Each structure stands twice: as C-alpha cells, then as structure tokens.
C-alpha cells in the first residue's frame with residue numbers, strides 16, 4: 508500500500524527519542540517520547556486506555572468490566588463487526604450475538620511502526636506510533652465461524668500521536684461469495700460530568716431513537732444535552748465535519764471519520780446501568796459513548812474486495 512506518510516520501522520534513526528512498545532500476553536501498550544500512551548487488549552482489539560501527556564485518561568472503562576476474555580470489555584473502544592445491535596431475523600448474521608463477534612475474539616498483534624515528525628514542542632522525535640491487529644476466519648473460534656461462515660480478514664490499526672488517536676478498520680473478503688456487514692467503533696469517552704457536556708454538530712440530522720420505539724426523528728439541537736437514557740443512531744453525517752463533545756466552551760473530543768457516516772450516541776442512565784452486571788451503578792455519570800459507524804444499511808463486500816473506515820479523535824490539549 509502506498510502511503511504519503513509511510514512509517515519507518517522502530518529502530519531507524521535511533522538517535523532521536525523513540526516510542527516504547529510493550530507486548531504482554533494479553534495487551535499491547537505504547538508510550539510516546541512526549542508521554543502520551545495507549546493500551547490495547549488483544550481480546551477484541553479493544554483500546555482500553557488512552558492517556559494524554561499529562562496522564563489524564565480519555566477513555567471510560569467500567570470498574571466492573573470483565574477483562575479475562577469471557578465477555579466483551581465494558582468500555583474503551585470495542586470494535587463492532589459484522590453486525591451492529593441485535594442481528595435481524597433471516598439474515599446471514601442472525602446467529603451472531605449483539606454487535607457481532609469481533610469484540611469477543613482474540614486478535615493477533617501484527618506489529619508496530621513509528622513515524623518521524625516534529626513533536627508539539629518543536630523537538631524532533633518519533634511522535635506517532637502505529638499498532639496493527641489482525642483477525643481472520645482462520646483464527647476465530649469455531650462457534651463464531653459456524654455462526655458466520657465467511658472467509659474474511661480484518662486489520663485494525665491504532666495510531667497514537669501527540670495530537671490524536673486514530674483507529675482504522677480494514678475489511679477484506681477473502682472468499683468468493685459477497686457478504687453483508689456493519690462496522691462501528693464503540694468509543695466510551697470519559698467525561699467529568701455527563702450532565703454538563705453537549706454533543707455538537709448533529710443538528711438537522713435524522714436519527715433513530717432507540718429509546719422511543721425506534722422512531723425516526725430530526726435533531727433540532729445544535730448542542731445535545733444528555734438528560735436521561737439516550738440511544739440514538741444519527742445517519743448521513745458528513746464524515747469530515749467533526750462531531751464534538753464539549754463542556755462549556757471547551758472541546759473535550761472532536762471526531763472526524765472516513766467511511767463512517769453514522770454516529771450513535773449512547774448513555775444507559777440510571778436503570779439500564781443498574782441492569783448491566785458489568786457496569787457500575789453510578790458510572791454512567793462519567794461517560795458518554797459517541798460511536799462512528801457504517802450501520803445505516805448493510806455494506807456489501809464482493810469476493811476479493813476490501814473496505815476501510817477510520818476515525819480520528821482529537822482531545823482537548
């Protein structure tokens with residue numbers, strides 16, 4: 508693949524500070540010379556931590572999250588594939604669990620690369636690191652393969668820089684039959700107080716209100732407040748226009764996307780949180796999910812074809 512900003516391998520140009528990457532049995536962690544860090548669980552290729560140079564955590568992970576690989580991780584950035592939500596009846600995904608299997612399979616760590624650029628303080632440093640993870644039909648569990656018997660390959664790249672976290676999913680149909688799929692990157696953002704934040708740039712967009720009989724509505728607000736259980740799928744959102752999470756005049760997160768034209772906004776609020784065994788009762792106050800996806804209709808991938816979708820999240824700096 509030709510890339511304008513082709514990463515060089517770690518170790519090249521060893522005279523400048525390098526990101527450090529630690530590969531453990533179940534996680535891969537990277538720290539930039541400037542202090543930002545990311546941690547990814549191989550289970551689900553779930554990003555479970557993203558810290559700024561100040562040490563401030565950006566992602567919410569429930570204190571009750573299960574991290575032993577027996578259940579999808581409640582928090583961070585689970586990868587949703589090949590179906591979002593409960594699968595519809597009489598469809599190729601019907602035998603899969605809610606949100607598909609990618610978040611509950613063990614992915615492979617494919618490797619790391621870094622790219623040289625100017626750090627935020629003008630110092631020359633390797634200021635970005637890319638971690639690649641893979642999942643394919645040959646390594647998923649037999650149950651998953653039976654439930655969705657297609658030949659596929661996924662590569663999920665997590666790119667940390669001083670300015671942003673980018674995650675991108677590459678889907679390949681390795682077989683000869685076409686398959687249908689959804690993709691969604693289920694960001695759980697950590698926020699100081701959910702009642703004080705607003706989600707911006709979704710005004711005039713059509714959404715499905717999952718907490719109101721799946722009614723189709725049009726967003727009237729230019730700054731959406733979360734005041735109760737919220738579960739909305741906004742469609743046809745221009746991927747280049749950032750959707751942001753703000754508090755007063757501060758932008759906490761701004762998210763641009765490629766190939767991901769839906770945005771789901773979710774907070775379980777009091778009762779739903781209590782009903783989830785892996786979600787602390789009061790923790791909904793400190794999180795909001797803003798989830799870029801391609802879930803309005805099925806993406807159809809012909810045999811041999813590939814598809815890519817990505818998001819770039821810029822934090823408050």
Ligand SMILES: O=P(O)(O)OC[C@H]1O[C@H](O)[C@H](O)[C@@H](O)[C@@H]1O
Pocket residue numbers: 592605606717738739771772773796798
């Ligand atoms: O409990 P999970 O399967 O992880 O799903 C958590 C949530 O994910 C998305 O945001 C959906 O829109 C919600 O309907 C769902 O409740």
